Amino acid sequence: MPTLWHGRFEDGPSDELLAFTASLPFDRRLAEDDLAGSRAHVGGLARAGVLTTEEADTVVAALDRVGEELAADGLTFVASDEDVHTAIERRVTELAGEPGAKLHTGRSRNDQVATAMRLYTRRALSTVAGCVVDLQSTLLDLAEDAGGAYLPGYTHLQRAQPVLLAHHLLAHGWALARDVDRLLATRRRANVSPLGAGALAGSSLALDPAATAHELDFDGAFDNSLDAVSDRDFVAEALFDLALLGVHLSRIGEEVVLWSTAEFGFLDLDEGYSTGSSMLPQKKNPDIAELARGKAGRLIGHLTGVLVTLKGLPLAYNRDLQEDKEPLFDAVDQVTLALSALRGLLATARFRTGRMQDAADSPEGAAVDLAEHLVAGGLPFREAHALVGGLVRDAVERRVPLVDLVAGHPALGAGAAELLEPGVAVTRRTTAGGAGPAPVAHQRTAFRERLEADRRRLGASPT
Numbered sequence: 044m045p046t047l048w049h050g051r052f053e054d055g056p057s058d059e060l061l062a063f064t065a066s067l068p069f070d071r072r073l074a075e076d077d078l079a080g081s082r083a084h085v086g087g088l089a090r091a092g093v094l095t096t097e098e099a100d101t102v103v104a105a106l107d108r109v110g111e112e113l114a115a116d117g118l119t120f121v122a123s124d125e126d127v128h129t130a131i132e133r134r135v136t137e138l139a140g141e142p143g144a145k146l147h148t149g150r151s152r153n154d155q156v157a158t159a160m161r162l163y164t165r166r167a168l169s170t171v172a173g174c175v176v177d178l179q180s181t182l183l184d185l186a187e188d189a190g191g192a193y194l195p196g197y198t199h200l201q202r203a204q205p206v207l208l209a210h211h212l213l214a215h216g217w218a219l220a221r222d223v224d225r226l227l228a229t230r231r232r233a234n235v236s237p238l239g240a241g242a243l244a245g246s247s248l249a250l251d252p253a254a255t256a257h258e259l260d261f262d263g264a265f266d267n268s269l270d271a272v273s274d275r276d277f278v279a280e281a282l283f284d285l286a287l288l289g290v291h292l293s294r295i296g297e298e299v300v301l302w303s304t305a306e307f308g309f310l311d312l313d314e315g316y317s318t319g320s321s322m323l324p325q326k327k328n329p330d331i332a333e334l335a336r337g338k339a340g341r342l343i344g345h346l347t348g349v350l351v352t353l354k355g356l357p358l359a360y361n362r363d364l365q366e367d368k369e370p371l372f373d374a375v376d377q378v379t380l381a382l383s384a385l386r387g388l389l390a391t392a393r394f395r396t397g398r399m400q401d402a403a404d405s406p407e408g409a410a411v412d413l414a415e416h417l418v419a420g421g422l423p424f425r426e427a428h429a430l431v432g433g434l435v436r437d438a439v440e441r442r443v444p445l446v447d448l449v450a451g452h453p454a455l456g457a458g459a460a461e462l463l464e465p466g467v468a469v470t471r472r473t474t475a476g477g478a479g480p481a482p483v484a485h486q487r488t489a490f491r492e493r494l495e496a497d498r499r500r501l502g503a504s505p506t
């Protein structure tokens with residue numbers, strides 16, 4: 044098969060050139076998007092009078108046929124198929140003859156690949172956002188099932204104050220809500236058509252980029268052809284969104300790892316979502332959670348790799364841009380897999396709320412409530428803090444229960460000691476957005492409404 048540039052060259056490409064520059068092994072994923080862009084381009088060529096209606100019909104029928112062959116794995120690639128765009132054009136020309144040879148009029152692979160990448164990216168962003176919403180609804184279900192269960196909240200990984208389990212679960216849910224928002228915002232910026240920019244400068248033919256943009260459900264067409272073929276901001280943004288989402292999943296993963304240790308004992312993983320050991324018969328390991336944590340490194344690497352590729356590029360298209368694909372495709376795949384694996388892990392895990400509550404009921408967890416009790420009596424907080432801190436130190440050093448010291452203290456007494464009773468401290472967090480039952484009930488409703496709104500936003504978006 045001749046190359047797309049055989050007229051200019053006497054010799055064919057070397058094996059090394061083909062091996063090093065080919066992108067077909069990974070850009071086959073863009074086939075459907077290339078076909079969609081090509082159909083729109085054929086429409087534009089017909090409107091510009093470059094193709095007769097009959098020729099346009101012939102080329103569209105050939106594109107449809109290539110789509111069927113691809114779906115049935117029946118498209119045979121040849122050595123000179125450097126990328127999926129070349130392969131599709133070659134096959135269309137084989138099927139349609141001369142009208143097929145007109146398909147590339149007024150078009151370059153530069154605007155063609157940018158168009159296909161944007162179509163892919165906007166669809167992938169919607170799909171990932173949908174998977175995030177699914178994980179959020181699992182977190183909401185768990186938060187609803189958790190009822191009044193509570194556990195220690197930590198700062199510096201030291202027990203700080205008791206919090207409702209629902210509050211802890213929804214904390215992750217809200218971080219994911221920001222991810223959904225970011226994914227949808229990136230999709231909006233990606234949803235601009237570069238088709239019609241040509242190699243870099245547009246065309247002498249009567250092509251109308253706005254019309255093909257409309258046909259492809261883009262929000263509009265490019266303003267500057269040089270920018271249109273060299274812009275990969277949408278890839279970098281998508282990679283950032285996926286990297287940050289990956290960081291959120293990593294943090295959930297880390298907590299699952301901690302919580303499922305014998306030392307914490309807060310979580311019992313379902314066997315279907317745990318692994319055993321090849322040597323140690325007793326092991327039950329949280330590999331999904333560890334990989335959710337580990338993949339974040341790879342996702343951050345993809346983002347930095349693409350940014351470095353972009354940073355030195357002069358306008359307009361440079362072949363370096365081909366390096367945008369593997370990182371994005373891999374990031375989308377890995378995040379999608381992680382989302383559904385974590386979702387299954389969480390949905391099937393047993394939350395050992397007895398263990399959580401035992402850990403949260405240590406009287407020190409109510410130390411700030413004692414101080415605030417003194418504040419209510421008129422003592423400045425700094426003094427109250429020092430008084431309670433002294434009692435805690437005393438209790439630790441003399442190995443006396445804190446509750447006895449509190450009950451016997453003239454400024455505190457039996458009423459204050461009640462604050463140290465199991466389950467009391469968590470009920471005292473009443474401020475909006477706080478960890479107690481009343482704000483958490485409110486939060487569950489707000490979170491549910493946010494999820495429903497996001498589902499509607501996703502349903503309304505083009506894919």
Ligand code: ARG
Nearest residue numbers: 066126152153156362364365
């Ligand atoms: N496979 C190429 C890419 O992904 C397509 C564009 C090639 N354009 C060119 N002028 N060589 O970027």
